[in-house]
Amino acid sequence: MPSRVVGIDHLVIRVSDFAKSKAFYGALFDFLGFKVLDEYTGMIGWTNGKTRYWISEAKSGARKFREGDVGFHHYAFQLRSRKDVDALGAFLEKKKAEIVDPPDEYYEDYYAVFFRDPDGLKLEGMRYGEMTEKKKRARQRKAKK
Known part of the structure; x- marks a missing residue:
């Protein structure tokens, strides 16, 4: 029987300026409830007990990330609610992070x-299905009456 993946254990990205990225991710992960592993x-x-995210210093002379190249496109953090997405957006604004697309409904x-992180890697905070779940709960409450 083939092995079955039960989740993604961790992601490791290389960064051009370790100190700058450590400060950026340290603040971001503190806001998101992660602790240093x-x-x-x-x-x-x-880690937040489920997801692990690592940064590692790139070799000297490594070129910066360029969107459209083969490789990393973006990494999405699933959040609890739309309010959490809005809170993340406000946090990013306060930190003067580069916001590519502000909190909104995209699909x-x-x-x-x-x-974006300091190297231009695209990140995302998202919540999928919240409105669908609310409608379903409302229908269930109505059906019980």
Whole structure:
């Protein structure tokens, strides 16, 4: 029987300026409720008990990320609610992070904010299905009456 994936354990990205990225991600992950998992020379990881995200110092001379190249497109953090997406958007504004697309509905019942890290990697905070779930609960309450 083949192995079955039960989740994604962690993501590791390389960064051009470790100190700058550590400060950016440290503030972001503190806001999102993550704690430092471990830290080594030129590498640090955070976790919320389910998701692990690591940054690692790139080799000197490494070129910056360019959108459209083969590789990383974006990473999405699933949030609890649309209010959490709005709160993340306000946090990013306060931190003067580059917001690519502000909190809004981008697809049916898909509410998100898109932003960049110091190297230009695209990140997202999103909530999918909240309105559908509310409608379903309302129908269930109505059916019980």
